[in-house]
Amino acid sequence: MNMLYEPSIHLQQVSFSANGKTILKSITGSFPKGKITTLVGPSGAGKTTLLKLCNGLLSPTDGQILIDNQPISTYEPTALRRHVGIALQAAPMINGTVFENFALPRSLQGKKLTKEEAIQYLQDVGLDQSFLQRSINGLSGGQRQKVSIARTLINQSSILLLDEITSALDRQSVQDIETLITTINKKYNVTMIWITHNLQQALTIGHFTWVMMDGELIETGKSSLLKAPVNPRVAEFVQGVNV
Numbered sequence: 001m002n003m004l005y006e007p008s009i010h011l012q013q014v015s016f017s018a019n020g021k022t023i024l025k026s027i028t029g030s031f032p033k034g035k036i037t038t039l040v041g042p043s044g045a046g047k048t049t050l051l052k053l054c055n056g057l058l059s060p061t062d063g064q065i066l067i068d069n070q071p072i073s074t075y076e077p078t079a080l081r082r083h084v085g086i087a088l089q090a091a092p093m094i095n096g097t098v099f100e101n102f103a104l105p106r107s108l109q110g111k112k113l114t115k116e117e118a119i120q121y122l123q124d125v126g127l128d129q130s131f132l133q134r135s136i137n138g139l140s141g142g143q144r145q146k147v148s149i150a151r152t153l154i155n156q157s158s159i160l161l162l163d164e165i166t167s168a169l170d171r172q173s174v175q176d177i178e179t180l181i182t183t184i185n186k187k188y189n190v191t192m193i194w195i196t197h198n199l200q201q202a203l204t205i206g207h208f209t210w211v212m213m214d215g216e217l218i219e220t221g222k223s224s225l226l227k228a229p230v231n232p233r234v235a236e237f238v239q240g241v242n243v
């Protein structure tokens, strides 16, 4: 599947083991450029490990990962982190203001971020300019997640990895973040890979879906596959989660 789409990330028989445990078993597949692929599966299936391999936090034990047709190992580590952004449920930040958090990725490159640029990034995520001087510690979970997403925009990442970014949020914030991700995907043509336990979200937000189980990729296709799974293991998983 996905053969009609240019791959942004391609995994070729990727396996990963740690501490004598096989966590990922010969995964082969592509994440199409400019599309949102949702990644679902039971707890412990290996989803987070897969994301960590895609931005170089971990290296495969076996197999090869291509990012925009180049082996991931040929990227300089900081360039790779810029190219492939990551947003996590906990949205880790430095203590300080929103502006200081925005400026950090630039200062690591020896560059400055102007106030005007920072305001533009805030607008992109639906926050007004008064947030620039607000302390990170005083933000709600939803606001914090928006700041975290804005920070990935500052890096102009062409690939964004999202690990359960809405699971700790209230219903309204979940909707806001879903709308935001969809808008960013269209506006900047960013390739997104989104781990979620919310199958309704995986279905409605994803163009494509990967289903993982016990370290294996057991199904890939258009996200609508979750509505009427043909694969009995996927059907059992979906029924268990009550999509």
Ligand SMILES: Nc1ncnc2c1ncn2[C@@H]1O[C@H](COP(=O)(O)OP(=O)(O)OP(=O)(O)O)[C@@H](O)[C@H]1O
Pocket (backbone or CB within 6 Å): 018, 019, 021, 023, 041, 042, 043, 044, 045, 046, 047, 048, 049, 050
């Ligand atoms: N460094 C490691 N050493 C040993 N086992 C590990 C290591 N990292 C992860 N694991 C194990 O590998 C399995 C997959 O972990 P991973 O976090 O990738 O799963 P997941 O699908 O993201 O789960 P969840 O949905 O609960 O976040 C788990 O059983 C985990 O305990």
